[in-house]
Amino acid sequence: MPAHPPTSLQTLLRQTELWRGSEHALRASNPDAHSPGLATGYAALDASLPWGGWPANALVEIMTPLWGNGELQLVLPLLRRISQEGLPALWIAPPCIPYAPALAAAGVDIARMIIVTPTAQNLLWSMEKALQNPASSLVLGWPARLNGKHLRRLQLAAVTGQTLGILFHQRNIAHSASVLRLSAHAEEDMLAVTVLKARGSHQQARLLLPRQWP
Amino acid sequence: MKSPLFQRPLPQRSLRVVHSSLSPQRRNTVAPSRRRGTLWYALCLPQLSTDTLGTVPRERLQTLAQALDCLSPVVSIQGAGQLVFEVGSTLRYFGGIRQIRRRLHAIVIPLLQAWGLPTDIQEAVSPTPAASLLLSSAACGLAIRHRDELRNALGPLPLHCLPLQEKQLRKFHRAGLRYLRDIWRLPSHEIGRRFGRDFLLYLDRCLGNVAMPVLPCKKPPHFSSHVDSGYAVENTQALQPCIEQLLQQLCKFLHQHELAAAHLHLVLHHERQQPTGLHLDMRRPSRDPVHLSLLLKNRLDSLALQAPVTGMTLKVHEFSPFQPHMTSLAGIQEALQNPERESDILPLLEQLQARLGNPAVRSIHCRNSHCPEQAAEDLAFGEDRKAPRLANTQALNKPGASRPCWLLPQPVALLLEEGRLYYQGSLHLLSGPERVETQWWTQNEIRRDYYVARNRHGMRLWIYHERESQNTQKWFLHGIFD
Numbered sequence: 001m002p003a004h005p006p007t008s009l010q011t012l013l014r015q016t017e018l019w020r021g022s023e024h025a026l027r028a029s030n031p032d033a034h035s036p037g038l039a040t041g042y043a044a045l046d047a048s049l050p051w052g053g054w055p056a057n058a059l060v061e062i063m064t065p066l067w068g069n070g071e072l073q074l075v076l077p078l079l080r081r082i083s084q085e086g087l088p089a090l091w092i093a094p095p096c097i098p099y100a101p102a103l104a105a106a107g108v109d110i111a112r113m114i115i116v117t118p119t120a121q122n123l124l125w126s127m128e129k130a131l132q133n134p135a136s137s138l139v140l141g142w143p144a145r146l147n148g149k150h151l152r153r154l155q156l157a158a159v160t161g162q163t164l165g166i167l168f169h170q171r172n173i174a175h176s177a178s179v180l181r182l183s184a185h186a187e188e189d190m191l192a193v194t195v196l197k198a199r200g201s202h203q204q205a206r207l208l209l210p211r212q213w214p
Numbered sequence: 215m216k217s218p219l220f221q222r223p224l225p226q227r228s229l230r231v232v233h234s235s236l237s238p239q240r241r242n243t244v245a246p247s248r249r250r251g252t253l254w255y256a257l258c259l260p261q262l263s264t265d266t267l268g269t270v271p272r273e274r275l276q277t278l279a280q281a282l283d284c285l286s287p288v289v290s291i292q293g294a295g296q297l298v299f300e301v302g303s304t305l306r307y308f309g310g311i312r313q314i315r316r317r318l319h320a321i322v323i324p325l326l327q328a329w330g331l332p333t334d335i336q337e338a339v340s341p342t343p344a345a346s347l348l349l350s351s352a353a354c355g356l357a358i359r360h361r362d363e364l365r366n367a368l369g370p371l372p373l374h375c376l377p378l379q380e381k382q383l384r385k386f387h388r389a390g391l392r393y394l395r396d397i398w399r400l401p402s403h404e405i406g407r408r409f410g411r412d413f414l415l416y417l418d419r420c421l422g423n424v425a426m427p428v429l430p431c432k433k434p435p436h437f438s439s440h441v442d443s444g445y446a447v448e449n450t451q452a453l454q455p456c457i458e459q460l461l462q463q464l465c466k467f468l469h470q471h472e473l474a475a476a477h478l479h480l481v482l483h484h485e486r487q488q489p490t491g492l493h494l495d496m497r498r499p500s501r502d503p504v505h506l507s508l509l510l511k512n513r514l515d516s517l518a519l520q521a522p523v524t525g526m527t528l529k530v531h532e533f534s535p536f537q538p539h540m541t542s543l544a545g546i547q548e549a550l551q552n553p554e555r556e557s558d559i560l561p562l563l564e565q566l567q568a569r570l571g572n573p574a575v576r577s578i579h580c581r582n583s584h585c586p587e588q589a590a591e592d593l594a595f596g597e598d599r600k601a602p603r604l605a606n607t608q609a610l611n612k613p614g615a616s617r618p619c620w621l622l623p624q625p626v627a628l629l630l631e632e633g634r635l636y637y638q639g640s641l642h643l644l645s646g647p648e649r650v651e652t653q654w655w656t657q658n659e660i661r662r663d664y665y666v667a668r669n670r671h672g673m674r675l676w677i678y679h680e681r682e683s684q685n686t687q688k689w690f691l692h693g694i695f696d
Contacts, residue, residue, distance in 0.1 A: 066638070068673050068694035072619050076696070088559045095620065099693065100578040100590040102617035114563065115576040115592060122516070122570055129565060135558035186672025211696075 041077020048205035050198055054078060057162040058179035059155040064170060067095050070186040071168055073211055076106055083109035087137040090130050092116045093123050094142050124150055131157035131165045139165045148175035253302035256346030258336040262295035271295060274329060279431040281321045285314060290428045298343045311339055311357055340364060344419040344426050351375060361422045368420060369395030382409065435471050437530040439463045446485060446522030450514040453523060457510055460528040465503045473533040474499035480528055484521040494568055497596050498560045499534040505561060512569040563595055572596065584652040585660055586621065616666060618676040618693030625690035628677060637691055639670025
């Protein structure tokens with residue numbers, strides 16, 4: 001049997017697979033263990049996430065009670081930045097085709113937006129392929145049906161392709177494998193966001209974000 | 215078989231002309247070691263003249279030209295059953311003009327026999343294509359090596375051999391000019407003045423003073439290959455080995471021709487039923503067997519086989535030249551920080567299009583219109599290149615006018631009860647009205663007042679009030695903001 005090289009505690013701690021309860025310890029001891037996050041555009045939300053923004057290569061769930069309840073506000077700053085850097089963003093099975101003049105007015109480069117409208121059977125396949133591809137930097141998905149198994153596969157695909165995938169759906173799914181789960185709903189002119197789960201953090205933040213006029 | 219090349223007595227004027235003639239009796243023919251400049255081999259086949267048979271000879275000439283591709287880098291079809299090809303550059307390779315002639319006959323005569331045509335060939339070799347064509351049409355059977363011999367060799371040709379019009383020939387006749395050597399004696403500016411500058415240009419081309427443009431004949435490449443599966447295959451997975459085989463052949467073909475395939479057409483043959491055709495358009499031409507195999511596999515996965523497959527044919531007839539930057543070296547692109555990252559995503563989009571169909575992958579565009587429905591457009595990815603693009607401006611969006619991120623494909627009628635509007639709860643207006651009046655010149659005149667409203671759940675909605683509408687319904691939901 002081959003002799004294993006001696007592993008010190010430090011090397012073990014440096015591994016990202018090892019989950020540690022306290023995000024402060026994580027960031028203080030080993031800042032490069034987690035890839036830096038992508039700023040969400042909302043300072044309050046950045047502060048409450050362990051990555052300082054959206055996790056770079058992971059699956060994110062955004063749950064809303066209804067479709068069109070302000071959830072697009074959460075990703076508009078990210079879309080704006082990604083498209084202005086010349087990177088493509090895929091919209092997979094959006095509830096309807098996004099309105100180009102509004103996105104252009106919000107500063108999003110619409111030439112970088114790619115809309116995919118698969119059939120119901122091919123929706124998850126398309127999501128997986130898009131997430132697995134390193135060239136697609138951001139994948140937004142509106143899956144019709146979803147369970148824990150699907151989420152695990154999509155999360156693995158996002159890690160493989162080093163892609164940020166954001167899923168919008170309305171149901172709370174048990175045994176979710178996603179790295180970050182948010183629930184969002186509109187409250188008057190504010191957007192109430194609850195961090196339900198963020199890997200590497202155990203705080204459940206509840207934030208009220210200003211809702212920008214598109 | 216005897217060709218007129220050897221039937222005529224050879225001109226015995228000077229040693230050099232004799233030396234470079236195509237006589238089998240002469241040992242010292244054009245030696246590869248004395249190769250200087252270009253040499254053009256002309257073939258004149260009166261039996262394939264376009265004038266007598268219509269369109270078929272053109273195709274036959276093309277077949278001939280392709281068959282001669284192995285002898286020369288440039289083969290060109292000239293009108294009236296004439297071909298000319300460059301042999302100066304291949305002379306050393308084939309070991310002299312006689313070897314080329316032997317190979318040429320081995321190619322041309324069986325073809326002529328197969329078409330049931332007489333096997334007479336008129337041929338000539340000279341340093342200029344125009345002179346070669348002229349000599350071959352006059353059935354002189356000369357091989358002229360050097361440009362300075364051209365004048366002598368062309369001299370005895372009667373003028374009626376030249377491609378001239380009847381009127382001009384009469385003019386020469388009246389002037390007492392019978393042969394080309396009569397023309398040589400005249401000063402060139404006089405020839406130009408009397409017989410036209412085109413004639414002067416033709417003479418200059420014959421003598422090699424002016425280059426003659428020669429358009430090479432290249433048939434568009436075409437790939438077609440068939441594979442029998444040997445037994446009836448019932449599921450698409452089992453077709454994969456056949457597909458790999460076909461793609462290997464295709465990629466070999468593409469490598470040989472320095473091309474990339476712009477589409478694939480796969481035909482699945484069944485035992486009794488009509489064959490199934492699969493057409494795959496590619497966003498970016500490719501010759502990577504892995505990529506092509508992935509695309510075909512995705513397409514086949516989504517296909518339900520109607521009947522067992524007994525064989526398949528792969529056809530490609532649209533190609534584009536292979537460009538090396540299509541395959542970037544790993545890491546170079548990152549190193550150069552190339553902003554054009556779209557090319558990276560294309561393989562994924564092609565994969566998606568292959569399985570979901572072309573219209574399933576779309577791009578969005580702004581259009582110059584006041585009408586909200588027409589201000590946006592979504593096109594299938596790939597079609598967008600043809601469409602006029604409006605820059606990312608909001609020139610038509612008035613400042614302060616807000617547009618929703620989601621525009622419903624069809625406006626949804628709103629419930630109006632006791633003066634209140636309802637859509638998933640009662641609405642209350644946040645801003646408005648914004649009047650949109652346009653398209654009065656069409657049947658579908660638009661006269662709407664748009665408002666931004668919010669419902670019980672906090673959804674921001676874009677609603678409008680139809681002015682002067684015939685039907686009773688006047689309030690509609692048109693968009694959802696975020």
